[in-house]
Amino acid sequence: MSKFWSSLAKQVDPYIPGEQLNDDTIIKLNTNENPYPPSNQVIQAIDEASKNLRLYPSPTVDELRSEIGEMYGLSQDHIFIGNGSDEVLAFSFMSFFEPGNRIKYPEITYSFYPVYAKLFNISTDVIPLNDDYTIPVEHFYNSEGGVIFPNPNAPTGIFLEIDQIKRILENNPNQVVIIDEAYIDFALESAVTLVEAFPNLLVIQTMSKSRSLAGLRIGFAIGNPELIIGLERIKNSFNSYTVDRLAIAGAIEAIRDKDYFLQTTTKIIESRSYLKEQLETRHFDILPSQANFLLVSHKEVNAEVLYQELKKQGILVRYFQKPGLENFLRISIGTPAQIEKLLKKIDHIIKPSP
Amino acid sequence: MSKFWSSLAKQVDPYIPGEQLNDDTIIKLNTNENPYPPSNQVIQAIDEASKNLRLYPSPTVDELRSEIGEMYGLSQDHIFIGNGSDEVLAFSFMSFFEPGNRIKYPEITYSFYPVYAKLFNISTDVIPLNDDYTIPVEHFYNSEGGVIFPNPNAPTGIFLEIDQIKRILENNPNQVVIIDEAYIDFALESAVTLVEAFPNLLVIQTMSKSRSLAGLRIGFAIGNPELIIGLERIKNSFNSYTVDRLAIAGAIEAIRDKDYFLQTTTKIIESRSYLKEQLETRHFDILPSQANFLLVSHKEVNAEVLYQELKKQGILVRYFQKPGLENFLRISIGTPAQIEKLLKKIDHIIKPSP
Ligand SMILES: Cc1ncc(COP(=O)(O)O)c(C=O)c1O
Ligand SMILES: Cc1ncc(COP(=O)(O)O)c(C=O)c1O
Missing domain, CATH: 3.40.640.10 (Type I PLP-dependent aspartate aminotransferase-like (Major domain))
Structure with a gap:
């Protein structure tokens, strides 16, 4: 707090956006960006x-x-x-x-x-x-x-x-x-x-x-x-x-x-279905999404643990430390290649070698 | 006024920016833009x-x-x-x-x-x-x-x-x-x-x-x-x-x-001196400007008339219909070629052929 701030500046509770890393090697599935470039x-x-x-x-x-x-x-x-x-x-x-x-x-x-x-x-x-x-x-x-x-x-x-x-x-x-x-x-x-x-x-x-x-x-x-x-x-x-x-x-x-728009949105909607099916076979509960992301929770593995483990392995998803969302992860829909990598990492995390 | 507006939306008194015309033939000296392109x-x-x-x-x-x-x-x-x-x-x-x-x-x-x-x-x-x-x-x-x-x-x-x-x-x-x-x-x-x-x-x-x-x-x-x-x-x-x-x-x-910045700002400062001198010989009063514009008033011709006439002739300058500024025009510093055109038009307006 500073004596120069207005009471407004003192009172606000600023928004914290998802992490924006400057690292091209990371797969960024945390802020619902489109995996395809613009037209x-x-x-x-x-x-x-x-x-x-x-x-x-x-x-x-x-x-x-x-x-x-x-x-x-x-x-x-x-x-x-x-x-x-x-x-x-x-x-x-x-x-x-x-x-x-x-x-x-x-x-x-x-x-x-x-x-x-x-x-x-x-x-x-x-x-x-x-x-x-x-x-x-x-x-x-x-x-x-x-x-x-x-x-x-x-x-x-x-x-x-x-x-x-x-x-x-x-x-x-x-x-x-x-x-x-x-x-x-x-x-x-x-x-x-x-x-x-x-x-x-x-x-x-x-x-x-x-x-x-x-x-x-x-x-x-x-x-x-x-x-x-x-x-x-x-x-x-x-x-x-x-x-x-x-x-x-x-x-x-x-x-x-319009063509490009239709192509890319169609691809993302298809990938969403695919990712949903794949995660379901891996014991995730998934809300029925009509967006470019899925809100998911694993039946056994804690969301925060999963978030941290994925981050360590170069995949960023969104974890909300908020009441009602503690056990959820929000995963943006990536390209098919990104989705395969994500699934592989998840397999690695939820089924550790004995 | 709409019943859907907040009292804030009702109370405000919005700013009116200088005219932004979509006409490349006009010489735009009304919003203090730089006459040179960026680096x-x-x-x-x-x-x-x-x-x-x-x-x-x-x-x-x-x-x-x-x-x-x-x-x-x-x-x-x-x-x-x-x-x-x-x-x-x-x-x-x-x-x-x-x-x-x-x-x-x-x-x-x-x-x-x-x-x-x-x-x-x-x-x-x-x-x-x-x-x-x-x-x-x-x-x-x-x-x-x-x-x-x-x-x-x-x-x-x-x-x-x-x-x-x-x-x-x-x-x-x-x-x-x-x-x-x-x-x-x-x-x-x-x-x-x-x-x-x-x-x-x-x-x-x-x-x-x-x-x-x-x-x-x-x-x-x-x-x-x-x-x-x-x-x-x-x-x-x-x-x-x-x-x-x-x-x-x-x-x-x-x-x-930094080089380009220095070159362009120097040119504008030089053009400012030149325009000031030239306008003074044409019976303008000019405030001592350290900006990329001059605030000027002609000893005989009314500012609004001058603004309108210049506009008719394809040169846009800023006229403020505001107390204390009624008889002033604000002229942004253009390129040397634009300044010559401006001076020619001004000569035409303030000294009409007999
Ligand atoms: C529901 C919702 N509204 C608005 C926005 C803001 O989007 P932008 O400011 O990028 O248009 C977001 C961004 O994530 C969002 O999720
Ligand atoms: C004194 C002054 N401040 C601020 C501005 C706003 O400039 P901008 O929003 O383009 O940075 C202007 C623009 O004319 C100005 O004259």
Whole structure:
């Protein structure tokens, strides 16, 4: 603590991201990055855009907004762009949640939500999951200050049907309901189709996972233009240009190259099934995931031990030292070759030679 | 106004950035961009870094921090990196200024400060400039909540001597004094040399101006490690990764290529003298600028008329519709060729053929 810090700086409880090691020999399955590189079109567009770096980027990011809008049959007025979906989430807390009015989110969920709540002084009503780790839909009705959860949920990977989201929207007519779809491209369907019917729905997506662009920092929100204007008011009070020229140029091409997107997401979904089957034969319990990761626990070997042993052997997975998650590991879906290596190491750890 | 907006979203008064036109034929002298492209080393580093975009960037940005630290003979613990200095400024308001305690800034200054004050609910004590547009140093003593101003000031371009800054620091021992050095590389000297003696000093700089990287969004703060930790606490409660891989890679090379930096800043400083002389012969009053722009007013022709006429003729300069600035134009320093075109157009406007 420093006497120069504001009471805000003193009070916050910062997020701790997954380890980012600078070691190419390690197999990194801990932060849900895509194992495949971005489309070549993205790289080319970045190269081209690097010629104009002396000039500020577009503060309104219109071209990218209309590209994303088109993908969902919406105008650019429905789209807001941010520096990663983390930034979009932060601006959303500022724009739609009111200090004093309690918002609802699940007890097991993306651990940045409580951090934002603390930063922006938002009270919370934390809802325990059902015993099977699904979301108890009725408990999200009639919130005082709004609702937020990921779909698929993180780190469970469990997908909530759109019909259920519709019920939550109908039962919060005067509150904003934020669906954080960071992993939606690996799942059945997006709630974006509800945007025109529900002015209280904000869907947030990211290019960090399904578009292989974690290193570029692009997230976006889709919602009623009224909500988008609210986000813009906050953003324009914070930073005129949050997304740089290279990120804009790359993101546009990531949306345009639909074939590559489809190929890579399909491969990851297939690998997810394969990894799940393989881990099941090795006595793991696995939640039904529609994301690019599996949340798993071994019937005998303790999760922390497994995490440490895998790390020693050059494979990084995510271990959460948090209530309710003590015996789980979150494993991002890698390439088939990475998966084989992972399985081999696991075999080595759980069946030590006699 | 929407019923879904928080009271914060309703209350803010967003910043309006200078026009960013997508028109290559226009000569853009309105947002203090550098007329020269960034160093080739920067472009090469970006190209190289685009290979790893599937992975998140470093959340701590250590390599860039130590590169910047080295430049000033400081360790990386003294450096904080942000997504443009606007983001660094926003985090600084959150980290060091307390709602209820009035901060001091000049009446004519960077117009984002009042926007931040409104966003973060910080009370203000706005200090009028002296008649010659210089900063009235004594009036910045004994602030209740802190001090912030640019040096050189914007949009006056006037530089305040380091000795004077020292007096302000000495007379605010328990408050943070932020010196926004967006334009310092075109001026006499930085206040960074005071950082080790004054734990209450935070210096903020940007790569948008002197490093030709407005399009890449890199700003940084230099201060006592205690202040840097405060900034990190807020940043890590907001967005784990605010600066993308390409921006980090490019920024590192922008610092490393010292020759190119020196060449381009020298050229701009020379062009500034030339433009000043030329405008003086054309009956302009010009404030003594140590930045990459001039704040000018013509003795006869109204600033708004001049702005409109120049715009019609393909030259964009900055006109502020603000009290105290009604009769000024801010003109960014362009290349020698751009300056010749500007002078020709001005001749055409102020001396219409009979
Ligand atoms: C549920 C969820 N939301 C948002 C994010 C943030 O993603 P980004 O800021 O990279 O867009 C993550 C990242 O892991 C996540 O798991
Ligand atoms: C005084 C001052 N500070 C900060 C900034 C913001 O610069 P950036 O966010 O591009 O680093 C500007 C931009 O014009 C400025 O004039």
